[in-house]
Amino acid sequence: LAEARKKDALDRARVRGEQPPAELLAEERGLHSSIEADVKSLLEGKTYSELEALQSHIESQMRSGTAKVVEYWEAVLKRLHIYKAKACLKEIHAKMLQKHLERLEQPMGSQDTLEEDQDSRPIEDEPDQDALALSPEPILDEEFHEEEEEAGSFSPELLHGDENDETIDPEEDRAILERKRIVVLEEQQRRIQEAMASRPTTSEDDLEMKAMKAMGAMEVGDAVFGSSDEVNLDSQVYWWHDKYRPRKPKYFNRVHTGYEWNKYNQTHYDHDNPPPKIVQGYKFNIFYPDLVDKTKAPTFTIENDGDSAETCIIRFHAGPPYEDIAFRVVNKEWEYSHKKGFKCTFERGILHVYFNFKRYRYRR
Secondary structure, rough: OOOHHHHHHHHHHHHHOOOOOOHHHHHHOOOOOHHHHHHHHOOOOOHHHHHHHHHHHHHHHHHHHOOOHHHHHHHHHHHHHHHHHHHHHHHHHHHHHHHHHHHHHHHHHHHHHHHHHHHHOOOOOOHHHHHHHHHOOOOOHHHHHHHHHHHEEEOOOOOOOOOOOOOOOOHHHHHHHHHHHHHHHHHHHHHHHHHHOOOOOOOHHHHHHHHHHHHHOOOOOOOOHHHHHHHHHOOOOOOOOOOOOOOOOOOOEEEEOOOOOHHHHHHHOOOOOOOEEEEEEEEEEOOOOOOOOOOOOOEEEEOOOOOOOEEEEEEEOOOEOOOOOEEEOOOOOOEHHHHHOOEEEEOOOOOEEEEOOOOOOOOO
8 A cells, every 4th residue: 555655646647747755766766865875975064086096995895895885885886976076067167267266366466567667767957947937938829839739639539430331221130130139029929838737737637636536535456556557559640740849648557456356265275364355346547638629529449459369448639738548447247337437528618437357256
């Protein structure tokens, strides 16, 4: 039951597009969640050379057989590659930042040297103003006009560009700029649409909650019928591929298992030593929230399994934009009675297909 709940939580996180819980991820990696902090504290804060030395030390210990907990050090080696890459990136970033700071400081240093050179020049001896004042000379009108003209010559002259350069029409330049802006806006809208299409919508979360409510709580013998049980179908080309983006539908399924207490099992087994569990039924919930033609309900067909006669293939088919999806189930006769748990409905974008297998009783 604990394994079934763990699989149920992992599948629910994958359907919603969320990150699975940390403790489940740690169990999947084969390392206990309490040791993750020890591995993190061991590797964090070390430089690339220190991590290289640590890696060579661990590998030498594992080759010589002196490592006590081999699984722990194998997990450390797996994470060492990630921390080595991070440390290498940090060192490269520090070097680039140092070079950038040196470039910023270089022009400031050259400017300071120029100012020091100017300050170090000897000040020329100025003529004695008092001596000049003792011998005044008459100022002529021509010299006065020359001084006025010289004073005006200090304003910068207008430099004309090369007359052979090509000139751009302002209207044409504005039109080119508008076209470039339109291209940038279209690219941004395309990226937003792709991000919205790849991210699970809130409607899919609502569909999952409705499916869980329809199936009810997990009972003894129930397990998640997840992606590992999906059958890979041959690739098909649909007529609507060019118009719609094809995708497989989301699903949330369960398989019900239990004991079969026939005469043989009653003779050879008891409740303390029960017989092997067998599959007694399935519950399929296939989500089709974005069907183009909502008037046509999805259908399912039963196909023979070429690998084994004890199993068969149940294929679910709907219209665009959804591709077919199939699962491998036990090949037994179904109970089609509503009282025995059979259900086949399509409502609110969810196809519900629930069925149990017939139980045979042999009498003399």
